[in-house]
Amino acid sequence: MSSERQKHPLTDTTEPNLIEDTFTYDLPPLIKFVKQPVIEIIDGQPVEFDFNSVKTRDIFVTDTTFRDGQQARPPYLVDQMVRIYDLLARLGGPNGTIRQTEFFLYTKNDREALDRCRGLGHRYPECTGWIRAEEGDFRLVKEAGLQETGILTSSSDYHIFHKLKFKSRKECMENYCEIVDAAFDAGVRPRCHLEDLTRADIHGFVLPFVDRLQEMSMAVPENMKVKIRLCDTMGFGIHYPNAELPRSIPKLIYKLNRECGVPSDRLEWHGHNDFHRVFSNASTAWLYGCDAFNGTLFGYGERTGNPPIEGALMEYIALKGDLCGIDTTVITELAEYMTSIGFPISEHYPFVGKDFNTTRAGIHASGLRSDERIYNIMDTTKLLNRPPKVAITDKSGADGITHWVNEFFGLTGRDRVNKIKIHKLARWVMDQYEKEGRLTAISDEEMENKTRELIPDLWETHHTQ
Secondary structure: OOOOOOOOOOOOOOOOOOOOOOOOOOOOOOOOOOOOOEEEEEOOEEEEEOHHHHHOOOOEEEEOOOOOHHHHOOOOOHHHHHHHHHHHHHHHOOOOOEEEEEEOOOOHHHHHHHHHHHHOOOOOOEEEEEEEOOHHHHHHHHHHOOOEEEEEOOOOHHHHHHHOOOOOHHHHHHHHHHHHHHHHHOOOEEEEEEOOHHHOOHHHHHHHHHHHHHHHHOOOOHHHOOEEEEEEOOOOOEOOOOOOOOOEHHHHHHHHHHHOOOOHHHEEEEEOOOOOOHHHHHHHHHHOOOOEEEEEHHHOOOOOOOOEHHHHHHHHHHHHOOOOOOOOHHHHHHHHHHHHOOOOOOOOOOOOOOOOOEEOOHHHHHHHHHOHHHOOOOOHHHHHOOOOEEOEOOOOHHHHHHHHHHHHOOOOHHHOOOOOOOHHHHHHHHHHHHOOOOOOOEOHHHHHHHHHHHOHHHHHHHOOO
16 A cells, blocks of 8 residues: 555536436436456456446346245236236336246146236247256146246255255266256257355366256257356355355356356356345346346345346346336336235335335435435436335424425426425424324325315315316
8 A cells, every 4th residue: 555645636616517427317327337348366367357248248137036936925826927927028128128037837827827928929028937857847848838948957065965865966967967958859948057056066066067068059059058047046156256166256157158168148147135145146247247137026035035127127227328128117017016916015125115215304305305316316207107205204394394295296396385385284293293292204194184284275276186
């Protein structure tokens, strides 16, 4: 560290620099990288990574709401799955940003839901299957007439020896390869799920297995070659490039991509949130050369959940700098539908929680009143059909109450009221806390009724508009 302290002169200005080329407001904040490639040390060797390539690569999202997502809740009804699938198609848009979704095939309801979803005629997301590496399971794929299926090919010795009870790694690999061969023979594209990858012997099992899959893929057409799903089953993955294998996501992708020769469009990341790393890990996989980001709606999956698809889409837009056909307003529709069928969503959950863009502090409300960009992350009205809100508490002040009134009645321009107009309402709010000893926030229903009582002319003029 240099002993000479660097001086930083003030750049004085009378005009604000709002960094609007990044914080465009009509999109999520854009993600930009330095122009030159980033040099990182992997296995002792300097490697260049050009993160700007995500703008030109065909990165995309895949969905496991009906597979991993169902392992965290009671099974969906068939009608519910069809409705969610239809909304996913609208959300991802015509360019297939949500490229695929996967289904269980074991029950009559699973197979009926698959058939009805395919019957909607959407090109995206493509319906795929998920099976164990067992011959009996593969029969279900053939009967369903799917073009692609995931195959559970567990990769750690915890699974190979303790769960699946194989006597050796060689026996395990041969079993997996038999199912892959069966998929090739049936004209079904296999997607091998390397379960528990971040706890596996990478050099001793994973890389030899992937080498074998690459050799097998040489005998089939391009559209049939094996895909590899990198499964961070226990959330042990780390996004630091210089962490040790098997936990370093950059190293895992580097090994499969550059040493085994699996191209980026056949690599897919699937993670879990046991250590709060699920989203940063999946985004890291995108940056380092894995084209597919696998997740679930609102991150709802087994144990701690999977990467949230709605978050992935916002990240995608931020990386690409464009909506790319994505209809972000469907995120709100999906949340409303999921809530209606008993799917719990935290009030503070990003993008869809009841209070995700609600402020309770009066000084924050004052900022919203002068320029909503001060305390709103993006144009949530345009992108999510969710205008910024204020909740009324003892901290709201006249500014917060004024903002609530204007937003509740949808007042714009000259119709917007000022603090003088709402002084009686503001006094009533403060009395609730100072005289009545109230501790909880005042609900919209209470505020609505009190506005009708204390500002009747405003109510009569604007309530029915």
